[in-house]
Amino acid sequence: MSVGILMLVHTALGRAEQVARHWAASGCPVVIHVDKKVDRKTYKGFQASIKDVSDITFCKRHYCEWGGWGITAATQGAAERMLAQFPDVRHVFLASGSCLPLRPVGELIEYLDARPRTDFIESATTSEVPWTVGGLDIERFTLRFPFSWKTQRRLFDKYVALQRSLGLKRRIPKGLVPHMGSQWWCLTRQTLSAVLEDPDRPTYDRYFCKVWIPDESYFQTLSRQYSSNIESRSLTLSKFDFQGKPHIFYDDHLQLLRRSDCFVARKIWPHASRIYEAFLTDEDGALKRAEPNPGKIDRIFAKAVERRTRGRAGLVMHSRFPNEGWENGLTCAPYSVFQGFAELFEDFEPWLARATGTRVHGHLFSPERAEFSGGEKVINGGLSDQPLLRDYNGAAFLTNLIWNTRGERQCFQLGPMDTQDVCWKISNDPNAQISVISGAWAVPLFRSNQNFSDLRREAARLQKIENEFLYKLRNPNAKARIRIWSMAEFIESPMEPLQTLIDEIGNAPQRRLAEAPKMADLQGFGQFLQNLKNQGMHPHLMGDFPIHDSPVLPVEKQRKPYLVK
């Protein structure tokens, strides 16, 4: 007989009884502490039900409240009882009613027999661990905590703030270095009795009973005083979420638990009958354990914490609606926005789709309808092309589009003739690659067959809108990847910027562009601009165009006819 179990029970007494019997049946004496919150009648019933096992005893009950002294007092009482009543016990293992041994108890006994002098207790100094809840680390030891964190939260917070502002501090008893760690430990008789029989114990107890969460620091600190060999880890598998509350294991975790290499897991949901059955009644099954793979449990619970604190980037849903600036990514994937390209080049969209292999939409925010690629009326996720539906919440439309098409890069055209609702959003989105040829909106006007006075009015309107958009893009806070060329600048050497853009999209294999999109015929465009100027409208976004001769177009190489003789 070498291991004694202390069991702190709060609820689910039936399960606690099962586990206690299991320990006792494997030759481990058990001392049970039942929370004083459990009513007397239930307690008596519990005691009576377990009376037939001689190695199970009960100790004096205390009120246990999370973060309070009660749990530590209960542990002390149970430990004293254990040491006094079972002189053979060498290691004392602290467990709760919802802990469950995952490996046969014999293995635990063997393991501890091989390490007769080792104390297993997770114990680290406050400055070195990031676990603290509520921003209290060393202050756990230097402030007073007379109020309950769970039920008197406001008073708790106020009193902490008051002590901070007045600079009140408690003195830590001489010689103690505060350590913290998991509440669940396994100590040797030597260390435990030294802690419990220390002549200074009244001083320590008085001090620790006003420390916050003493059950995570009392034994952790004091065992450092006496132990010759501390192994700073807990033998109990227990995973904590971002609020410092343990994750619970359910029936569907059974396979995971089988693959863990820990001796004891907590905490198990009391109604998880398959788990209890598998590990308590079925010794053979427990022996036939699968290859240990504890990393998997870690990953699952680490992911859960990550999901709760950071969430999935670019997802907006009914339980994730981030405040501005807290989105962790406005959209979920990179996308490209082109302004002026489809106007300047006649076949820009199919060309881009060919060159990059991405999905190229037309003007998604056109007032008539969302021009989805291929002229579709509805696309992924049931997103409709109806303009009113889209404009009801333009930003959500874009977020949805990018979210729905995860895994496939989206490109779309934008222009001053479109609804401008999303401009602000995309300019602030690091996922957006925005390329603008400023002034290219004039090309369709130039080629249209409208009255000049109408053209002039339209040109003035579009120029104003584009100017505002450019202003947003040039804002120092804009986070998108932005490139702006004036039209004159761009057509001077169009291939170079196109190559850069395509490379950045990065889908296609890295090679030089084989074909260029076909540029619209700009013969007479300079004169058109001059006419606008003459009418008193000053088009300035295109850059400087010579009036008479058309700008130098990249001459399409005529293929030489050749003859086979």
Place this chain on the structure above:
Amino acid sequence: MGIVKSYRLRLQRKRWRIRAFRKRRELQPIRNRTSQIRPGDIFLFSTMRNEHVRLPYFLKYYRDMGVNHFFIVDNDSNDGGLEYLAEQPDVSVWHSKSSYKRARYGVDWLNWLQLRHAHGHWCLTVDPDEFFLFPFCDTRPIRALTDWLDASSIKSFSAMLLDMYPKGRIDAEPYVAGQNPMETACWFDAGNYTINKNKKLGNLWIQGGARARVFFPDAPEKAPALNKIPLVKWDRRYTYVSSTHNLLPRGLNLVYDEWGGEKASGVLLHTKFLNTFTEKAQEELERKQHYSASVEYKAYAEHLSENPDLWCKWSEKYINWRQLEILGLMSKGNWA
């Protein structure tokens, strides 16, 4: 929030409670089995009219999930549904002949029953065509969820209404009592939802889905609200305000995370669009007992006469909750 605003909301809450108290007279108990209730039982509250054909599956679904007791208000059914409910061993049923509309679409009735019976219990408030899904619902009963919510000090749990529809005409396949409605109505829209925040009560206001796409393309602001908070650890001070969309005190509406994380949440599969719907829409249009002068039903009637097919190429076929969680329609949060 200022003191004035806070006090106004308090008054509003009291007003709904008083209203619920007054409306208690409209409820006539048919079968009251509330003496069976044990502490910690999980309840389901619902109000219905002429839903007999849906009841067998509805009750089975929620019994399997682990609901212990059903509280149902029958609004003057004449299809035998009331008698069917009265026979069930775990159902308490009340009857009301009064106006559904004047009981604020049943909210007042249920608020009263909850005030009277549900204090300290977890309550699921759903319509007979709504099927609640929560993370891990295929392997864990609802008590696992409520225990976890209790341990995390969470008092209310969000579930978005997800409109399910069949492929082809809505009336193509008749629904038989006891059948799983998700067998025929197994399609949904995965990613066309828009969210706004209700500044006053703090809840989100979600619109979109198949109904917005088909029935309200020209008036998206009129599309029905899809945000719901169906699962609440009830306290007698609480009231539902408008359907199960929002509650008072407003802290209960904060079921979403504002700092980038995801809270755990579920989905309500809404199987309104079965073959029974065409008839129902016609009847409801005549009764004029629905929200905002039944604008929703007017829109339905208009479209349904032309082409009752909600399905499109990009409709998603329902598989299980994990699919919905991957699509971003619900979340496991930090429950693992």
